[in-house]
Amino acid sequence: MKAPDFAYARPTVLSEVFDLLDGDGDVRLLAGGQSLVPSLNMRLSAPSLLVDINRLPGLSGIEARDGVVRIGALTRHGEIARSALIAERLPLLAMAAPHIAHAAIRNRGTFGGSIALADPAAEWPACCLALGATMVVASRAGERRVAAGDFFTGLFATALRRGEVLVAIEIASPPAGSVAHFSELARRRGDYAIVGLAAQVARAEDGAMDPRLAFFGVGDRPVLAEATRRVIAGGGGIADAQATLGRDLAPTGDAECAGATKLHLARVLLGRAMAALRTRGDA
Amino acid sequence: MSEPALSFLDRPNSYIGRSVPRPNARRLVQGRGAYVDDLRLPRMAHVAFLRSPRAHARIVRIDTAAAKAAPGVVAVVTGEDLAGICKPWVAVLSHFKGLRSPPQHPLAIGWLRWAGEPFCAVVAASRAEAEDAVALIDAELEPLPVAVDMEAALAPGATVIHPELGDNLAFERTLDVGDVDAAFRTAAAVVEQTFHVGRHTGVTLEPRALVAEWNPGEEKLTIHHSFQAPHMMQDIVCKHLGLPEASVRVVCGDVGGSFGIKVHIYPDEMATVALAKLLARPVKFVADRLESFVSDIHARDHRVKGRMAVDAAGAILGIEIDDLTGIGPYSVYPRTSAVEANQVVNLVGGPYRHANYRARARVVFQNKTPMCQYRAVGHPIAVMVTEGLVDLAAAAIGMDPAELRRRNVIADDAHPSTAASGIRFEKLSHQRSLEKLLAMMDYDALRREQAALRARGIHRGIGLAAFIEITNPSAAFYGVGGARISSQDGCTLRLNPQGGVVAAIGVTEQGQGTEAVIAQVVATAVGVPLSDVRVVTGDTDATPYGGGTWACRAAGIGGEAAWQSGKALRRNILEAAAVMLQTNAASLDVRDGSIVDADSGAERMKLSEFGRVAYFRPDTLPAGLAPELVVTRHYVPKDYPFAFTNGVQASYVEVDTDTGFVTLIKHWCVEDCGTVINPQLVDEQIRGGIVQGIGAALFEECRYDGQGQMLNGNMADYLVPMAAEMPDIDVAHVVTPTASSEIGAKGAGEAGTAGAPAAVINAINDALRPLGARVDSQPAGPQAILRALGKV
The missing domain is CATH 3.30.365.10 (Aldehyde oxidase/xanthine dehydrogenase, molybdopterin binding domain)
Structure with missing residues (x-):
C-alpha cells in the first residue's frame, strides 16, 4: 500500500495548471486527496503527474453574488457545514454535510473534488442536482457553465473535458416557501449511503408541492425522479409517488443490497420525506 | 496472634480493586x-510479497528476472529458495485425534490454495520499491477448480485441495452423552434451527508487523514482533530455522491490539525471518490493510444445526448439535484450526443443567484464507446456538425467556459440577448473575415498555444470553497435545x-x-x-x-x-x-x-x-x-484444566421494519471473573468485547464469491463496528474468586465477545416474533431482515 512513483507539481496560478494538463501522460488534479490518495496507495490508479491545486488563489470560499451562492471548488466540506450563509440560503447543503464521512475527512475533502469525482453514492452531486446547481468550468479557452443535470454522465464520469478545471459551483437560492429535505440510509454513520435522497421542494400557498428529488446510491450517477415529481405536483399521494418511483429508478445491486432492496429503501425514504414535509409548518 | 493474616484485598496499601491509571x-x-514500524535499523530492507490472485492454482513458471533488475531490489525469492532455510510445519495436535493438515512452507511451493497466499518475496530498499518489483514478477499459473463452500467441499466429486489426504475433511469429533433420543421422544416441545455465523477477522489497529535481524558475528537472530507470545515464537523459529535457543531473541514492544490475530505462525512472517537470515541484514515486514484482509487469520465461519428438547415446565431435557466449519486450506500452526469446533462442542448448553447431549463437529478444508483462534474461540457460536434454542423453546411452551433460563441454569450451590460435555466447573454464579442482570435492566418494566410501543407500531426486542467462558488455561489446552506453548x-x-x-x-x-x-x-x-x-x-x-x-x-x-x-x-x-x-x-x-x-x-x-x-x-x-x-x-493452575467464568448479557434493540435497520438502544452485562483487580480495565475489556461481538452480529463479514475471491477486503466495505452505532453498555460484576490461586482472579477479556452476538440476535428475533419473521445468520444486515419480513 505504497503509491507508485509519480511527479508532483504545485502551481500557484491557473494558467500553469492548464500548461500541466496539456502535458503527456495521465495527469490528475489533487485537491483534498481524500479519495485520490487512498486510490494511489492501493495502486488502483497510477497517474504520472499530480497537480496540487491547493495553493491556487480564489478557488476557495463561499460568497453570495448576483442572486446565487458561489462555492469555490476548493471549499472544504467542513466549511460548508459551518457556514451561516449556507445554513440560511442553502439549508439542503447544511443538512447533508454532517453525513459526509468523518470530521477529519470533512476538514480536508473539497466540495469541487467530490463533484468532479462523481461517486454515485456521494452526497454533494445529488444535492447539486436537487438544487439545479451550475458548474463553473475553466480552461485555457475561458469559462463555461454546465448545468448539474448535464454534468454527471456516468460512473465516476462527468462532462469535464481534458484541460478543464472545475473552479466553482453556483447555486441560485431556492424560491421563498421552498423547503429542503435530506435523508440517507448508511450502515454506519459516515459511510457512503446504501440509498439517499436530497430534495428541494417548492411549495405553493395551497400546500401543493413541486419536489426536485435527487436519489443517490441507486445507479451509476445521482438520479432526478422526474416522473415521481410530476405525480406529486399533480396532487398524488404517498402510495402513488412510491409506485411511480419504479419508473424513475432502476437501481443496480451492490455488495450490501440487491437492486430491488435499494428500490424498496428509496420508496421508504420518499414516503418518509413526503410525510415529514406535509407535517412541517416552518416553511 | 490468632487473627487471620491480611489478605491481598485488605493489605493497608492495597491497589487491588482500584481503577488506577495505566502506567503506559x-x-x-x-x-x-514504540511499535515495530517505528523501528529504523541500519541497513534495514523491506519485504513485499506476491500473493496468489487465485483461490486454487498450480504454479507453472515464475520469472523473476525483471523484478531482480528493478531499482532498489536486494533479492527476489520463491518458495524453493527459502525451503533450505526454514523447514515446513504441520499444524496438528495429538489430543485432537485424526486431525490432519499437510506441510506448509513460508512461501508456497508448487500449488496455491487461497487467494492471498504468499509465494514470492521481494526485498528492496523501500517498501514502495519492493511493491514496484512485485508487480514485475511474471508468474504463470494454471487455474484449478476450487472448493469454497464448506458444505460442497465435503460432497462427492468435490475438488480435493490436498489430494494426498483423499478428501477435504480435516477433523471430526462426536460426542453422545446420556440418552438423547429418549429425551427428545418424551419432550413437551422440540425446537430446531440452523444457525450461520459468518467469517470475520480481527482488524487490529496496528497490523501484523515484524523486523528480523540476523547478526552473523554473534550468531543471533533478533525478532521485533507485534505478537502475543514471544517465547512461543522463539521456540518455533529455533525449530524451523535450526537454531539453538540462545541464538534467537524475540522482542514484543508496544502492540496495537491483537485479539488472537497475533498468536499464530504466519507464512509471510516466517519468510521475513528466513530472509533476514539469508541476507544477513534487517528485514521489515508490515502488513498493509489489503494484505491483512486476505492473510490475517479469519474466524468463525460455522453452520450449526441445533435441536433442543424441553418438558412442559421448561426443563431442558436434551440438546443435539451438528457443527460444520471451514478453515481454509491449512490448519494454522501451532494451535491448529480444530480448536474452535472443539470448543463449540464443549460449550454448547454450558450454563444449563441437562444430561443428554449429542454433538458432531466437522472441520473442512476450503480455498479461503486460513481460519484460526480469535477472541472468544468458539464461544459466540456455542452461545448463539444455545441461547437461540432457549428462546425458541420458551416461545414454544409460552414461557418468558428469562423464566426459562432461571429454571435451567446450574444452581450457584451445585458446584463443583460437570457439564454434559464433560467440562468441569469449580464455582459459578449463574443464578446471582441472572438476577442481578434482570434487576439492573429492570426487565419487567422493559417488557411493559416493549408492549406499549408495540401497540404503536414500534418494534423493540429484548435478547438475553447466558454464557460461560474458558479462562486461565492449564497445559490441558495445548501442552498435552504436544504444542510447545507455555501455560x-x-x-x-x-x-x-x-x-x-x-x-x-x-x-x-x-x-x-x-x-x-x-x-x-x-x-x-x-x-x-x-x-x-x-x-x-x-x-x-x-x-x-x-x-x-x-x-x-x-x-x-x-x-x-x-x-x-x-x-x-x-x-x-x-x-x-x-x-x-x-x-x-x-x-x-x-x-x-x-x-x-x-x-x-x-x-x-x-x-x-x-x-x-x-x-x-x-x-x-x-x-x-x-x-x-x-x-x-x-x-500454573493445576486443579482444574480451566477456570471457567460465567455471566449473562442483555440487549435492547429497535427494528425499523420498513428499512431493516436495527438501532441498538442499550446493552447490559453481568459477569463473574472472580477478583477484579482493576475495575475500569475489566469493564472496558467487557465493553470492547461486546463491541466486537456486535460487529459479528450485525456488521463484520469476509464476503467471498464462488471462485474464492474475497469481495470486501478493505476498510470501506468490511464494516468494523464504530462508536456512533454502539449502545450504552452497563457492566456489573458478581465476584466468585477461584480457589486455585490466592488472588482468585479469572479472565475477563473474552466474556463480552462470547455473549453479545446471541443477545443482539435474540433481541432482533424478539422484536420480529409477532411479525412471523426471524434471522439466524450473522451478520444480520438490513436486507436479511427485510427478506425475513417478506418486504423484498
Missing part, C-alpha cells in the same frame, strides 16, 4: 509508543536501592492493560507505591519463560505469579530488615515504601534506607546475612 497510557496517547508464567522482581521494584513477567501487553494490572499486584504484594513499580514484558532475553497473552490468562496466571513473587520479596526484605532493626520479621511489614511496625504502622525504616545499606554498605550487616532482593515465582 500517557506515553501511548502522546504518540510516544505457566513466571514473574521476577528486583528491589532497587532507592526502593523501586522492577517486575519482569512472561505475560504480555497488547494495549489491554496487562502491565497496569501486574504493577498493581506487585505494589500491593511488596508494599510499595504503584509509581515505584516498573513492569517489563515481551522480551525473551529479559523475562521469565511464559505463554504471553491468550485465552484470558494475563491477570489470572500472570497476576498470581506476580503476587507470589511479591510476597516472597517482601519476606526477604523483612527478614533482613529484622536483623538490622534487631526485632523479628513477623512484627514488621512493608507499607507504602517503608518498613513499618506491623501493629502500630509506625515507620521503622524507609525502603530507600534499606536499599542503601543492602546494596552499598553490606559490610555493616552481620556475617551470614545476604539479603536476596531478586526473587522469581511461577504459577
Whole structure:
C-alpha cells in the first residue's frame, strides 16, 4: 500500500495548471486527496503527474453574488457545514454535510473534488442536482457553465473535458416557501449511503408541492425522479409517488443490497420525506 | 496472634480493586509508543510479497528476472529458495485425534490454495520499491477448480485441495452423552434451527508487523514482533530455522491490539525471518490493510444445526448439535484450526443443567484464507446456538425467556459440577448473575415498555444470553497435545536501592492493560507505591519463560505469579530488615515504601534506607546475612484444566421494519471473573468485547464469491463496528474468586465477545416474533431482515 512513483507539481496560478494538463501522460488534479490518495496507495490508479491545486488563489470560499451562492471548488466540506450563509440560503447543503464521512475527512475533502469525482453514492452531486446547481468550468479557452443535470454522465464520469478545471459551483437560492429535505440510509454513520435522497421542494400557498428529488446510491450517477415529481405536483399521494418511483429508478445491486432492496429503501425514504414535509409548518 | 493474616484485598496499601491509571497510557496517547514500524535499523530492507490472485492454482513458471533488475531490489525469492532455510510445519495436535493438515512452507511451493497466499518475496530498499518489483514478477499459473463452500467441499466429486489426504475433511469429533433420543421422544416441545455465523477477522489497529535481524558475528537472530507470545515464537523459529535457543531473541514492544490475530505462525512472517537470515541484514515486514484482509487469520465461519428438547415446565431435557466449519486450506500452526469446533462442542448448553447431549463437529478444508483462534474461540457460536434454542423453546411452551433460563441454569450451590460435555466447573454464579442482570435492566418494566410501543407500531426486542467462558488455561489446552506453548508464567522482581521494584513477567501487553494490572499486584504484594513499580514484558532475553497473552490468562496466571513473587520479596526484605532493626520479621511489614511496625504502622525504616545499606554498605550487616532482593515465582493452575467464568448479557434493540435497520438502544452485562483487580480495565475489556461481538452480529463479514475471491477486503466495505452505532453498555460484576490461586482472579477479556452476538440476535428475533419473521445468520444486515419480513 505504497503509491507508485509519480511527479508532483504545485502551481500557484491557473494558467500553469492548464500548461500541466496539456502535458503527456495521465495527469490528475489533487485537491483534498481524500479519495485520490487512498486510490494511489492501493495502486488502483497510477497517474504520472499530480497537480496540487491547493495553493491556487480564489478557488476557495463561499460568497453570495448576483442572486446565487458561489462555492469555490476548493471549499472544504467542513466549511460548508459551518457556514451561516449556507445554513440560511442553502439549508439542503447544511443538512447533508454532517453525513459526509468523518470530521477529519470533512476538514480536508473539497466540495469541487467530490463533484468532479462523481461517486454515485456521494452526497454533494445529488444535492447539486436537487438544487439545479451550475458548474463553473475553466480552461485555457475561458469559462463555461454546465448545468448539474448535464454534468454527471456516468460512473465516476462527468462532462469535464481534458484541460478543464472545475473552479466553482453556483447555486441560485431556492424560491421563498421552498423547503429542503435530506435523508440517507448508511450502515454506519459516515459511510457512503446504501440509498439517499436530497430534495428541494417548492411549495405553493395551497400546500401543493413541486419536489426536485435527487436519489443517490441507486445507479451509476445521482438520479432526478422526474416522473415521481410530476405525480406529486399533480396532487398524488404517498402510495402513488412510491409506485411511480419504479419508473424513475432502476437501481443496480451492490455488495450490501440487491437492486430491488435499494428500490424498496428509496420508496421508504420518499414516503418518509413526503410525510415529514406535509407535517412541517416552518416553511 | 490468632487473627487471620491480611489478605491481598485488605493489605493497608492495597491497589487491588482500584481503577488506577495505566502506567503506559500517557506515553501511548502522546504518540510516544514504540511499535515495530517505528523501528529504523541500519541497513534495514523491506519485504513485499506476491500473493496468489487465485483461490486454487498450480504454479507453472515464475520469472523473476525483471523484478531482480528493478531499482532498489536486494533479492527476489520463491518458495524453493527459502525451503533450505526454514523447514515446513504441520499444524496438528495429538489430543485432537485424526486431525490432519499437510506441510506448509513460508512461501508456497508448487500449488496455491487461497487467494492471498504468499509465494514470492521481494526485498528492496523501500517498501514502495519492493511493491514496484512485485508487480514485475511474471508468474504463470494454471487455474484449478476450487472448493469454497464448506458444505460442497465435503460432497462427492468435490475438488480435493490436498489430494494426498483423499478428501477435504480435516477433523471430526462426536460426542453422545446420556440418552438423547429418549429425551427428545418424551419432550413437551422440540425446537430446531440452523444457525450461520459468518467469517470475520480481527482488524487490529496496528497490523501484523515484524523486523528480523540476523547478526552473523554473534550468531543471533533478533525478532521485533507485534505478537502475543514471544517465547512461543522463539521456540518455533529455533525449530524451523535450526537454531539453538540462545541464538534467537524475540522482542514484543508496544502492540496495537491483537485479539488472537497475533498468536499464530504466519507464512509471510516466517519468510521475513528466513530472509533476514539469508541476507544477513534487517528485514521489515508490515502488513498493509489489503494484505491483512486476505492473510490475517479469519474466524468463525460455522453452520450449526441445533435441536433442543424441553418438558412442559421448561426443563431442558436434551440438546443435539451438528457443527460444520471451514478453515481454509491449512490448519494454522501451532494451535491448529480444530480448536474452535472443539470448543463449540464443549460449550454448547454450558450454563444449563441437562444430561443428554449429542454433538458432531466437522472441520473442512476450503480455498479461503486460513481460519484460526480469535477472541472468544468458539464461544459466540456455542452461545448463539444455545441461547437461540432457549428462546425458541420458551416461545414454544409460552414461557418468558428469562423464566426459562432461571429454571435451567446450574444452581450457584451445585458446584463443583460437570457439564454434559464433560467440562468441569469449580464455582459459578449463574443464578446471582441472572438476577442481578434482570434487576439492573429492570426487565419487567422493559417488557411493559416493549408492549406499549408495540401497540404503536414500534418494534423493540429484548435478547438475553447466558454464557460461560474458558479462562486461565492449564497445559490441558495445548501442552498435552504436544504444542510447545507455555501455560505457566513466571514473574521476577528486583528491589532497587532507592526502593523501586522492577517486575519482569512472561505475560504480555497488547494495549489491554496487562502491565497496569501486574504493577498493581506487585505494589500491593511488596508494599510499595504503584509509581515505584516498573513492569517489563515481551522480551525473551529479559523475562521469565511464559505463554504471553491468550485465552484470558494475563491477570489470572500472570497476576498470581506476580503476587507470589511479591510476597516472597517482601519476606526477604523483612527478614533482613529484622536483623538490622534487631526485632523479628513477623512484627514488621512493608507499607507504602517503608518498613513499618506491623501493629502500630509506625515507620521503622524507609525502603530507600534499606536499599542503601543492602546494596552499598553490606559490610555493616552481620556475617551470614545476604539479603536476596531478586526473587522469581511461577504459577500454573493445576486443579482444574480451566477456570471457567460465567455471566449473562442483555440487549435492547429497535427494528425499523420498513428499512431493516436495527438501532441498538442499550446493552447490559453481568459477569463473574472472580477478583477484579482493576475495575475500569475489566469493564472496558467487557465493553470492547461486546463491541466486537456486535460487529459479528450485525456488521463484520469476509464476503467471498464462488471462485474464492474475497469481495470486501478493505476498510470501506468490511464494516468494523464504530462508536456512533454502539449502545450504552452497563457492566456489573458478581465476584466468585477461584480457589486455585490466592488472588482468585479469572479472565475477563473474552466474556463480552462470547455473549453479545446471541443477545443482539435474540433481541432482533424478539422484536420480529409477532411479525412471523426471524434471522439466524450473522451478520444480520438490513436486507436479511427485510427478506425475513417478506418486504423484498
